[in-house]
Amino acid sequence: MPELPDLVYIENNLRSALNSKRITDIKIKEPIVFRILVSKGFESLIDARFENVYRHGPFLGFKFDNGSEMVIHPMLAGRFKLGSETARSGRGLCFSIHMEDGLALHYADDKKMGKVYLIEAGDYANIPRYTQQGVDILSEKFTLQTFHGLIQGQRKQIRVFLMDQTILSAIGNAYADEILFHARIHPKTFCYQLTQDEVTQLFRSIHEVIYSGIAEVEKARQPIEIKVRDHMKVRNRKDTPCPCCGTTIRRAGVLGYDAYFCPSCQPTSRKQFIDW
Ligand SMILES: [Zn+2]
Known part of the structure; x- marks a missing residue:
């Protein structure tokens, strides 16, 4: 669903909203969309801070101050949502990342086609199509x-x-x-x-x-x-x-x-x- 102009908008919004925020909790609803390419689990992001949000072609990347990086390929139906911790996050919810100030980042995908990768920062070799972008x-x-x-x-x-x-x-x-x-x-x-x-x-x-x-x-x-x-x-x-x-x-x-x-x-x- 998100095309390039959408992703640019999402990237800019998330960068300013998430900047330096500390993660206090992570709730996973759809483990099927995750590809954990590091030895630790997704929960290892708890207590880490967002360092940067960037775009690479159709991918959106999130860098953390603990040396981890999350890369999301939303494919056809992946969508991001910012909200309060208690706000309804809608159908297709895959995960929610909660932050110290009560803000939460939700990611949903009705088709479950998109993928969420957790990697060591900069280690893109095992993300399909990431390094093959033109x-x-x-x-x-x-x-x-x-x-x-x-x-x-x-x-x-x-x-x-x-x-x-x-x-x-x-x-x-x-x-x-x-x-x-x-x-x-x-x-x-x-x-x-x-x-x-x-x-x-x-x-x-x-x-x-x-x-x-x-x-x-x-x-x-x-x-x-x-x-x-x-x-x-x-x-x-x-x-x-x-x-x-x-x-x-x-x-x-x-x-x-x-x-x-x-x-x-x-x-x-x-x-x-x-x-x-
Ligand atoms: Zn015409």
């Missing part, structure tokens, strides 16, 4: 030149390429649709069918859509467990009119995922591109 699209390494290099020679459909986290870290389903709509590219287009100008436009669309998504989520000022999607133009808008041309938004399957697009703004037919 270039972070919010980092300065993500340049137009880098993007052209990454897409060159790719045989994938463009939507599949955008969502490949070993290449770009990290674009999820909702923003993949919004980016392709912004770039006016049909989701089933193959990478090699794109002209150089279209690749350049696509790079600009990634920037534009992700950074305006971050601004929209920030502006909405919702609690961190709420997903802000009101600014989406095509995602989950099947059978509603395209905000640009009025054509009915369609949904199609692209390699097992639902893609939403406007058939007029993002046509399938492409000019033959002859590369002599």
